Amino acid sequence: xxxxxxxxxxxxxxxxxxxxxxxxxIGAVLxxxxxxxxxxxxRRVQQGDPIAHxxxxxxxxxxxxASYRGTTLYTTLSPCMMCxxxxxxxxxxxxxxxxxxxxxxxxxxxxxxxxxxxxLDDPRCLELMLRxxxxxxxxxxxxxxx
Amino acid sequence: xxxxxxxxxxxxxxxxxxxxxxxxxIGAVLxxxxxxxxxxxxRRVQQGDPIAHxxxxxxxxxxxxASYRGTTLYTTLSPCMMCxxxxxxxxxxxxxxxxxxxxxxxxxxxxxxxxxxxxLDDPRCLELMLRxxxxxxxxxxxxxxx
Numbered sequence: 679x680x681x682x683x684x685x686x687x688x689x690x691x692x693x694x695x696x697x698x699x700x701x702x703x704i705g706a707v708l709x710x711x712x713x714x715x716x717x718x719x720x721r722r723v724q725q726g727d728p729i730a731h732x733x734x735x736x737x738x739x740x741x742x743x744a745s746y747r748g749t750t751l752y753t754t755l756s757p758c759m760m761c762x763x764x765x766x767x768x769x770x771x772x773x774x775x776x777x778x779x780x781x782x783x784x785x786x787x788x789x790x791x792x793x794x795x796x797x798l799d800d801p802r803c804l805e806l807m808l809r810x811x812x813x814x815x816x817x818x819x820x821x822x823x824x
Numbered sequence: 825x826x827x828x829x830x831x832x833x834x835x836x837x838x839x840x841x842x843x844x845x846x847x848x849x850i851g852a853v854l855x856x857x858x859x860x861x862x863x864x865x866x867r868r869v870q871q872g873d874p875i876a877h878x879x880x881x882x883x884x885x886x887x888x889x890a891s892y893r894g895t896t897l898y899t900t901l902s903p904c905m906m907c908x909x910x911x912x913x914x915x916x917x918x919x920x921x922x923x924x925x926x927x928x929x930x931x932x933x934x935x936x937x938x939x940x941x942x943x944l945d946d947p948r949c950l951e952l953m954l955r956x957x958x959x960x961x962x963x964x965x966x967x968x969x970x
Contacts, residue, residue, distance in 0.1 A: 726887050729880050729910065738875050742868060744966055763909020764875065768969050820890055823915050 682752075682774050682796065685709050689752040689776065690802055692719040692732065699724050702821050703806050704732035706753040708740050715749075716740035722821055731821075733761040737768065746770045754803045756782035758822060766791045776803030780811060781822065828898075828920050828944065831855050835898040835922065836948055838865040838878065845870050848967050849952050850878035852899040854886050861895075862886035868967055877967075879907040883914065892916045900949045902928035904968060912937045922949030926957060927968065 679687075685707055692705025696719035705719040718736030721727055730738075733753050746768050756778035757765060765773055765788060772794040778785065785795050811818045825833075831853055838851025842865035851865040864882030867873055876884075879899050892914050902924035903911060911919055911934060918940040924931065925945070934941050957964045 722888065727884055728886070728888055728914070729875065729884050734875050738873050740874070741872050742874055742966065746969065759913035760906070760910040763912075764906040766909075767905035768874070820888065823892070823913060 681712075682798065683800075685714065685750070685752045686754070686774060686776055686798055686800060686803075688714055688717065689732075689754050690800075690806075692717050692736075693754045693803070693806055696720050696724075696732070697806065697810065702732075702817060703810050704753070704755045706732040706736035706751060708736050708749055708751055710749045720821070723817060729760065731758065731761050733757055734764060737764065750774060752776075754800075755780065755807060756797070757784055757788070759784060759787075762787050765793060772796075774798060776800045777807070779804055780807040827858075828942065829946075831860065831896070831898045832900070832920060832922055832944055832946060832949075834860055834863065835878075835900050836946075836952075838863050838882075839900045839949070839952055842866050842870075842878070843952065843956065848878075848963060849956050850899070850901045852878040852882035852897060854882050855896045855898060856894055866967070869963060874967075875906070877904065877907050879903055880910065883910065896920060898922075900946075901926065901953060902943070903930055903934070905930060905933075908933050911939060918942075920944060922946045923953070925950055926953040 688707045689705040693703040697703035701723040702720035708716040716739040720732045721730035750772040754776035762784035775797045835851040839849040843849035847869040848866035854862040862885040866878045867876035896918040898920045900922035908930035921943045
């Protein structure tokens with residue numbers, strides 16, 4: 679298994695924890711110099727917090743930093759416009775995405791602003807999202823403001 | 825004083841509270857049907873939270889919503905790429921900005937995605953930001969990842 683797949687597994691573990699909590703099953707980890715420096719998952723349901731997407735929760739857990747140079751953000755699902763804007767604002771240079779079949783569309787926005795984007799098209803990520811979208815369509819619609 | 829200026833005053837009060845707390849002096853309020861439904865200010869310093877920009881903190885305080893239709897977000901400073909992405913993602917239809925002289929650049933990003941953007945060019949907002957940028961340049965650089 680590649681290093682990227684290994685770190686994606688850690689993001690999937692976060693997504694699964696969120697699902698077990700009754701939440702939106704999207705997880706993320708921030709990696710720097712070959713180690714995970716922060717983890718997070720969507721907490722909209724758990725904390726009643728609409729900005730707590732998986733990527734945002736992970737960046738909140740990472741705390742204050744002078745720079746994100748040399749970091750990679752792993753996320754189980756393709757970033758929404760909030761999270762994509764944050765990646766650009768924070769100058770995170772590299773993003774690894776579990777899947778972008780159940781939701782996506784901001785990959786080119788990121789690439790056009792110099793972010794390296796890798797989509798792993800992982801079947802576990804897709805299966806978890808499809809199950810969630812099927813079981814809780816109203817929560818999912820709310821999470822993406824549709 | 826116009827209604828927009830009145831609501832901007834409420835965002836300025838949030839910014840001033842943040843400054844008094846030793847934080848980044850940027851405030852925001854979310855208005856719906858002529859009344860303030862949520863308030864917030866940048867809490868990077870106070871909570872060690874890099875995603876807690878004024879607009880984000882306000883949207884967090886607003887809690888879960890099915891829709892932002894009919895809302896206006898007032899912010900003392902032009903939204904960064906994180907906050908602009910969030911406005912688009914949440915489909916907030918209207919943004920009123922205190923000033924965009926000390927920081928800006930995402931007005932066209934918002935307008936191109938259908939958001940109505942009004943810049944009031946308020947001297948109190950500009951004065952507060954310039955004072956903060958002069959007194960705490962390192963915190964400001966960190967807040968915009970520069």
